[in-house]
Amino acid sequence: MAHDQHVVGEHLDLEIPAGRFTVVLGPNACGKSTLLRSLSRLHEPRAGTVYLDGRDIHRMRAKDVATRLGVLPQSAVAPAGISVFDLVRRGRYPHQSFLSRWGPEDERSVRRALERTGMAELADRPVDALSGGQRQRAWVAMALAQESPILLLDEPTTFLDVAHQISLLELLSELNRTGGRTVVAVLHDINHAAQYADHLVMMSGGRIVAEGSPAEVLTSELLAAVFDIDATIIEDPVNGGPHVITRHRAPAPVPTTPTKKVMP
Numbered sequence: 001m002a003h004d005q006h007v008v009g010e011h012l013d014l015e016i017p018a019g020r021f022t023v024v025l026g027p028n029a030c031g032k033s034t035l036l037r038s039l040s041r042l043h044e045p046r047a048g049t050v051y052l053d054g055r056d057i058h059r060m061r062a063k064d065v066a067t068r069l070g071v072l073p074q075s076a077v078a079p080a081g082i083s084v085f086d087l088v089r090r091g092r093y094p095h096q097s098f099l100s101r102w103g104p105e106d107e108r109s110v111r112r113a114l115e116r117t118g119m120a121e122l123a124d125r126p127v128d129a130l131s132g133g134q135r136q137r138a139w140v141a142m143a144l145a146q147e148s149p150i151l152l153l154d155e156p157t158t159f160l161d162v163a164h165q166i167s168l169l170e171l172l173s174e175l176n177r178t179g180g181r182t183v184v185a186v187l188h189d190i191n192h193a194a195q196y197a198d199h200l201v202m203m204s205g206g207r208i209v210a211e212g213s214p215a216e217v218l219t220s221e222l223l224a225a226v227f228d229i230d231a232t233i234i235e236d237p238v239n240g241g242p243h244v245i246t247r248h249r250a251p252a253p254v255p256t257t258p259t260k261k262v263m264p
Contacts, residue, residue: 026203066094091145132159
């Protein structure tokens, strides 16, 4: 993966498990977002191939990809003046054609997505009049309205307060558990990842350094190597999985040398 001449990631070999909730973790600028953009056909890798259902994703029709993948990119921008409802209804475009226009099922999908994200009461509001958290939930609603079997979300909890972060992650977990959707999300909160994901991918320096269950990936040694933090792993009293307690590493002592006096 590369941007112009800058290589972001290389030698990546990853298979997203179907029907699972996968979370990608890693420090800033390690290639998480570029990986997700490559998986969603928004970024074409310089070398290698991304496969969707066994087919090269860049050789598939955009509409075919859109019926399989719902994508929430980072820093999405809505057209000026568009309402929340009109933004969310764009998620239904892949399901429409000249012979199949907007219908009752599209209306139900949009209304359901608005309800699930707590945006129904704001459906008529302009998107650019919303708070950052409300805008983020509107974009999530658009991805949900698409009703694709795979959801790719880049930092979906950005701008959300704690209550809405938990609400969104609970919703994604429900879609995965009861709806069978494959969910892939880039997150920064390690404990949110440990609580909601059943498959973790850890990246560092443009490479995948570990993947597996939260218990397998979230170790003190790996967190120290990837994030440069001291971490204690305890059992989560609610779900029995790993819970990470972190603290900053004490800075290494700076070596000192005798000060030399400069004679006039």
